[in-house]
Structures are given as C-alpha cells and as structure tokens.
Amino acid sequence: xxxxxxxxxxxxxxxxxxxxxxxxxxxxxxxxxxxxxxxxxxxxxxxxxxxxxxxxxxxxxxxxxxxxxxxxxxxxxxxxxx
Numbered sequence: 001x002x003x004x005x006x007x008x009x010x011x012x013x014x015x016x017x018x019x020x021x022x023x024x025x026x027x028x029x030x031x032x033x034x035x036x037x038x039x040x041x042x043x044x045x046x047x048x049x050x051x052x053x054x055x056x057x058x059x060x061x062x063x064x065x066x067x068x069x070x071x072x073x074x075x076x077x078x079x080x081x082x
Contacts, residue, residue: 044076
C-alpha cells in the first residue's frame, strides 16, 4: 500500500489514504486526509486527518467505495500542478 485517493459522487470531497512511514514496520498505520481541492490554484481545504490502523483504513476504503466514492487522481500535494 502506498497512496490512494477517493472522491465522492458529487466530485467535491476527497479522501487521501497514505501510510505512516514512521510506524509502518512495527505497527502499520495509515493517514486519511479529508478535504477538497480549491479553484484558481488556491491551497486545498483540508478538514481533518485520521490516523488509523491499516485494517481500519482498509475497511473505511471499502465502505466509501460501496457508498459511491470512486478512485481519482491526486487533488493536492507536491505532485499536483496548480
């Protein structure tokens, strides 16, 4: 598991799943960032961050997919051009 992005049906809210590299080898944890991209190159609006055990993050991913969320490209971060 590296990084994964999901977007809601309305294409407004995004969840970014990425592993906590510092905890991965002993106690695998995943950060889940909740937010949305902003127009005109403004910084993303990040609403909250969860720090979950890997199995709980996997369950959250599955629940979101089942409720209509879908895969998307990165919305914020160093890899995204304004």
